[in-house]
Amino acid sequence: MSGSSTGAVTITGIGLLTPAGSGVEGNWKRVTSGISAAAKDPELIGMETDFSCRVPGFDANGLLGRRTAWKLDRFVQLAVVAARQAVADAGLSSETWDSARVGVVIGNSLGGTATFEKQHRTYFDGAPDDVSPLMIPMGMVNMVAGYVAMDQRIHGPSLVTATACASGASAVGTARQWLEAGLCDVVLAGGTESAITPATLTGLSRMGALSARKDDPGAASRPFAADRDGFVAGEGAAVLVLEREQDATARGTRGYARITGFGASSDAHHATAPDPQGAGLARALRTALADAGVAPSDVDHVNAHGTSTPMNDLTEARALRQVLGGRPAVTSTKGVTGHTLAAAGAVEAAYTALALRHGEVPPTANVTELDPEIDVDVVTGTARQAPLEVAVSTSLGFGGHNAALVLTRA
Known part of the structure; x- marks a missing residue:
């Protein structure tokens, strides 16, 4: 590989561990079914919120080996396995690539919360000598x-991006910039x-972010619905292998989709609430479209942040309508x-790439009545078949972080 900074950036491999399943095929089948993964969580029994969306059947010991798994917090375990999936999917190998020309950029926000909570309990239970020496690196x-x-x-x-719930999208955008600048030939993002x-x-x-539908967890996450009341907490990891398109072509690989534009902005408005008019996200969208060299009217599909909270969904819909109109x-x-x-921005970038590849838009689950103030074309009920050439994935995060990615069909 030459290290040239010219050419489009393409996704050549995808690794996914999400509540929708493990791997590309399982994830795509579940998200296009529109069947929620939310369920009662045995680890949350007795809590006000006792349901969640966990990665099903994840066996860290089996996948990583007990000796490796015990020293990693679960957020790292998930990422390492997703990275392995992505590299294999891309047809690459750490045994053969030029390791100095490969980079890593992963988004994360909260770190090893399970580790900190466990070790905190150990300390305050009067056993400081039992606190793990691995607590900090975990x-x-x-x-x-x-x-x-x-x-x-x-x-x-290698780098971690920490822009709250926009972290995964920020990572993908950063990786694209590394490739364009010629810093790397391959990036795991x-x-x-x-x-x-x-x-x-x-x-x-306590801050009112979560859905209170504990009697019906499967119906709790309902983005853009008139009766949405908060999100369902999930976990997961997505890793994309990004390469310059000419490098992928030279080794006989066709990517899932191209990453052609990235935009980011700050609301500078509130710690947790988005700018109510969506001005910050609109700026990020316009920047991404300009970066990609496409017009708003070219966009066929949007995989929205769509958290199912009252404020996010309305704000985001306003920004989408303002910039893209009602077509996508x-x-x-x-x-x-x-x-x-x-993880959301990276997971949804992967889903956006798969939508472009399959010409299919997954439905927004659980929406029986759309919020009348949501003035965009929300796909509900069943997946929609459509010719897709250009798509956008949007992400927002606490602190007023906004990110938008533009993807085009490979």
Whole structure:
């Protein structure tokens, strides 16, 4: 590989561990079914919010080996396995690539919350000598990029982006910039989060972010619905292998989709509430479209952030309508997966790429009555077949972070 900075960036591999399943095929089948993954959570029994969206059947010991798994928090375990899936899917190998020309950028927000809560209890139960010497490296946010690099023998740059629930999208955008600048020839980009813990969910519940539909968890996440009342906490990881298109073509690989535009902005408005008019997201969208060299009228599909909270969904719909009009087919796959927090932007970038490949827009689950103030074309009920050439994935995060990715069909 030459390290040239010219050419489009393409997704050549995808790794997915989400509440919708493991791997590309299982995820796509579940999100296009519109069947929610939310369910009662045995680890949350007795809590005000006792349901969540967890990755089903994840066996860290079996996938990573007991010796490796015990020293990693779950948010890192998920990312390492997703990275392995993505590299294999791309037809690459750490045994043969030029490791100094490979990079890692992973989004994460909350780090090893399960580790910190467990060790905190140990300390305050009067047993400081039993606190794990691995507590700090297990809990630190940056360690996910470090461990992915170790597992894949990567010696190029590694980084964690932390823009709350926009972290995964920020990671993909950053990776694209690295490739365009010629810093790397291959980048593993994505997001991960596993923070379904009593303290974290209590905090989210106290601030009114979570759905209260504990009697019907499967119907709780309902983005853009008139009766939405909050999100369902989820976990997961997605890793995309990004390469310059000419490099992928030279080794005989056709990508899932191209990443052609990225935009980011700050609301500078409120710690947790979005700008009510969606001005910040609109700026990020316009930047991404200009970067991609496409007009708003070219956009066929939007995979929206769509958290199922009253404020986010209305704000986001206003921004989408303002910039893109009413033409694109809009969905939120969080109706199925719940909100995977820092992983969401990467998970949904993967789903957007799959929508382009299959010419199919997944439905927004659980929407029986659309909010009358939501003036965009939300796909509900069943998946919609459509010729798709250009799509957008949007992400918003606490702190006023906004990110938008433009993808085009490969």
